[in-house]
Amino acid sequence: MKIGVLALQGDFYEHLSCFKKLNVDTFEVRSKSDIESINGLVIPGGESTTISKLLKSTKLDALITDKSSKGMPIWGTCAGLIMISKNITEGDPKPLGLLDITTSRNYYGRQIDSFIENIQFNSDEKFFEAVFIRAPAIIKLGRNVKTIARSSDNTPVAVRQNNILGTSFHPELTSDLRIHKYFIEMVDIIN
Amino acid sequence: MATSKQKTDLENLANIKDINNSKAPDAGSWRLKGGLAQMLRGGVIMDVVNAEEAKIAEGSGAVAVMALERVPADIRKDGGVARMSDPKMIKDIIKSVSIPVMAKCRIGHLAEAQILQELGVDYADESEVLTPADNNFHINKWDFEMPFVCGATDLGEALRRIGEGSAMIRTKGEAGTGDVVQAVYHARTVFSQLKKVVSMSNEELMTEAKNLGAPYELLIEIKRLGRLPVVNFAAGGIATPADAALMMQIGVDGVFVGSGIFKSGDSKKRAKAIVEATTHYDNPDILAKVSEDIGEPMVGINISSLPSQERLENRGV
Numbered sequence: 001m002k003i004g005v006l007a008l009q010g011d012f013y014e015h016l017s018c019f020k021k022l023n024v025d026t027f028e029v030r031s032k033s034d035i036e037s038i039n040g041l042v043i044p045g046g047e048s049t050t051i052s053k054l055l056k057s058t059k060l061d062a063l064i065t066d067k068s069s070k071g072m073p074i075w076g077t078c079a080g081l082i083m084i085s086k087n088i089t090e091g092d093p094k095p096l097g098l099l100d101i102t103t104s105r106n107y108y109g110r111q112i113d114s115f116i117e118n119i120q121f122n123s124d125e126k127f128f129e130a131v132f133i134r135a136p137a138i139i140k141l142g143r144n145v146k147t148i149a150r151s152s153d154n155t156p157v158a159v160r161q162n163n164i165l166g167t168s169f170h171p172e173l174t175s176d177l178r179i180h181k182y183f184i185e186m187v188d189i190i191n
Numbered sequence: 192m193a194t195s196k197q198k199t200d201l202e203n204l205a206n207i208k209d210i211n212n213s214k215a216p217d218a219g220s221w222r223l224k225g226g227l228a229q230m231l232r233g234g235v236i237m238d239v240v241n242a243e244e245a246k247i248a249e250g251s252g253a254v255a256v257m258a259l260e261r262v263p264a265d266i267r268k269d270g271g272v273a274r275m276s277d278p279k280m281i282k283d284i285i286k287s288v289s290i291p292v293m294a295k296c297r298i299g300h301l302a303e304a305q306i307l308q309e310l311g312v313d314y315a316d317e318s319e320v321l322t323p324a325d326n327n328f329h330i331n332k333w334d335f336e337m338p339f340v341c342g343a344t345d346l347g348e349a350l351r352r353i354g355e356g357s358a359m360i361r362t363k364g365e366a367g368t369g370d371v372v373q374a375v376y377h378a379r380t381v382f383s384q385l386k387k388v389v390s391m392s393n394e395e396l397m398t399e400a401k402n403l404g405a406p407y408e409l410l411i412e413i414k415r416l417g418r419l420p421v422v423n424f425a426a427g428g429i430a431t432p433a434d435a436a437l438m439m440q441i442g443v444d445g446v447f448v449g450s451g452i453f454k455s456g457d458s459k460k461r462a463k464a465i466v467e468a469t470t471h472y473d474n475p476d477i478l479a480k481v482s483e484d485i486g487e488p489m490v491g492i493n494i495s496s497l498p499s500q501e502r503l504e505n506r507g508v
Contacts, residue, residue, distance in 0.1 A: 011229040116222065133223060
């Protein structure tokens with residue numbers, strides 16, 4: 001199994017380190033040909049306006065949409081979640097539309113409003129420390145989207161629809177690897 | 192219920208904060224500060240002097256903008272005292288873009304930093320490009336919820352700034368010259384000093400801390416991690432897509448471009464090209480394409496013609 005991490009911009013290094021700790025082969029994805037060798041793709045945190053422009057100039061946007069429709073497991077964190085959303089309230093940047101949710105960018109405010117909260121992931125008894133940095137919020141869910149975790153104000157913060165996983169926080173910034181393991185299991189089952 | 196408090200790289204660092212300082216933030220706050228810098232990886236941060244330039248920067252794919260009154264090339268030309276920008280201008284820029292907004296305060300000017308925090312600035316740059324307010328001391332950055340980036344010419348300087356609470360480092364080039372030579376020199380210096388620390392035995396670390404003038408705890412951390420404990424961008428003198436790619440190949444995590452964009456012939460084209468070059472830094476095919484026909488670069492000043500008292504990089508080391 002090989003997990004690709006989109007390395008156009010953002011905290012791809014942190015995701016790669018997490019997967020390496022779990023002894024999974026990884027690949028930095030920067031061009032269309034990089035997608036061919038991978039079994040699952042992570043779109044990391046970063047600046048969604050920047051990532052969106054680079055997805056377009058590399059033509060990776062259309063390829064990722066195509067791979068997603070053919071069942072490739074894809075996981076977006078924070079800016080990555082914005083990119084895989086069907087709609088975003090601000091209208092810009094244009095998301096890829098892989099996950100039937102509506103997302104609001106910078107929902108919680110500026111950097112000074114960034115926060116850390118303990119959440120329950122996938123009904124695990126042990127809390128997950130969720131890091132929200134200038135984070136987006138999922139404000140509307142499609143019928144087929146399953147909520148895996150909520151924050152204390154009851155907002156969904158981890159959701160899944162078939163082969164697509166989205167988290168509005170950054171599991172890659174903590175040493176808790178449970179959500180990376182969850183994605184690896186997804187990739188394992190789907191492939 | 193207690194959480195699974197496993198220590199992360201950045202969290203360990205929070206232990207070096209001043210224990211006598213009751214306002215010192217907790218490890219969580221340190222993680223949020225360093226975390227935003229981690230989100231900027233592989234990106235370009237552009238100097239802008241008004242909302243219009245900020246929008247061009249955002250539209251070209253900048254990961255953040257640095258709001259300042261005059262770009263370094265003009266500060267250099269105009270002379271006089273360079274200070275924090277007018278809050279009105281910073282507020283206008285914050286309103287005009289959705290990407291993070293950074294702003295500069297003078298070295299040691301904690302009141303300017305407090306104003307920036309109040310304005311909602313996402314990252315403060317305690318910068319040698321402005322005229323220093325304190326010739327001896329930098330700001331105690333642990334006092335702030337707002338994260339800071341600081342410049343460094345070598346590893347000792349970088350680690351002193353991190354010790355004061357800086358959550359991001361930029362290796363200093365000579366700002367406002369369009370000459371990349373000092374950015375290269377200082378980045379190479381930091382990386383070679385890092386390699387040396389990583390290869391040292393534990394017995395050698397205290398003496399190396401003394402030689403570098405750096406906190407011992409941070410040397411232990413570097414040896415453990417095999418790299419700097421915070422994100423490190425290059426800054427100063429980067430004027431072309433190839434300059435950005437060069438800095439990325441040397442090993443920095445991203446680049447700041449100051450005068451290089453809005454002092455060039457076609458700033459929009461150049462900004463886009465530098466963003467592409469920073470992402471595809473190791474792909475000469477793409478670098479050749481994006482470098483083509485992007486207008487005149489900024490004129491530039493050859494650094495060897497600059498007397499040392501006029502060099503900004505020598506401030507606040």
